[in-house]
Amino acid sequence: MASRDGPMVAGTDGSDFIHRETVATHYQISALNKGRLRKCVFSHLLLALLMVVKMVPDFLDRLDIFILEIEELEVPQPLKWEYVWLMGSLASFLGLTAIRKNRVILLQIYFGLINLLSTVPILLAAMIYFKEFFEYCTEDEPQGLQLWQGYPVSVLWYSFIVIAMQVHIFTLIFAWKLILAWKNRGMAKKVQ
Known part of the structure; x- marks a missing residue:
């Protein structure tokens, strides 16, 4: 292997590198998007951890466990979309398995x-809290807003919704790119 500034092979000026082997495009796309999708999955799991912390009072109530410090926080009762979204975060483990094993079927599921x-419940939450959020943003002295610790619940939820929606959109984009790259890999094998 020659160094950059070392001696050059006789009869070449160094511009004949085009004929050399390169990594196939679908492998480059796969490697790039696997890393990106992994980051999105872990971001989704961090958001799920945040949701679990928010839902701890409800879980404790269902188990009939009373902890005064948690009860004093007066966390609003979770809605059904929160449970569905939390179940959707379990799909992250399927995504990680698909990435590790390069399985198109698992990634499609x-x-x-x-x-x-995940995406549908977040859109539903955006619709549920839109009226209060819009009222908070447009009126000088909004009345009748649901508050938690002095903060409007709709604003807190919209902060979560914006972050979660970005994570889900990027997750879908990177997963779709991987599905296409892995399917093209199979087509290239069939052509040969």
């Missing part, structure tokens, strides 16, 4: 589950 159990 993961893509569908993220769409159904």
Whole structure:
């Protein structure tokens, strides 16, 4: 292997590198998007951890466990979309398995589950809290807003919704790119 500034092979000026082997495009796309999708999955799991912390009072109530410090926080009762969204975060483990094993079918199932159990509940939450959020943003002295610790609940939820929606959109984009790259890999094998 020659160094950059070392001696050059006789009869070449160094511009004949085009004929050399390169990494196939679908492998480059796969490697790039696997890393990106992994980051999105872990971001989704961090958001799920945040949701679990928010739902701890409800879990304790269902188990009939009373802890005064947690009860004093007066956390609002979770809605059904929160449970569905939390179930959707379990699909992240399917996505990680698909990435590790390069399985198109598992990634397609993961893509569908993220769409159904994560993106749809977040859109539903945006619709549920839109009226209060809009009222808070447009009126000088909004009346009748649900508050938690002095903060409007709709504003807190919209902060979560914006972050979660970005994570889900990027997850879907990177998963789709991986599905296409892995399917093209199979087509290239069939052509040969």
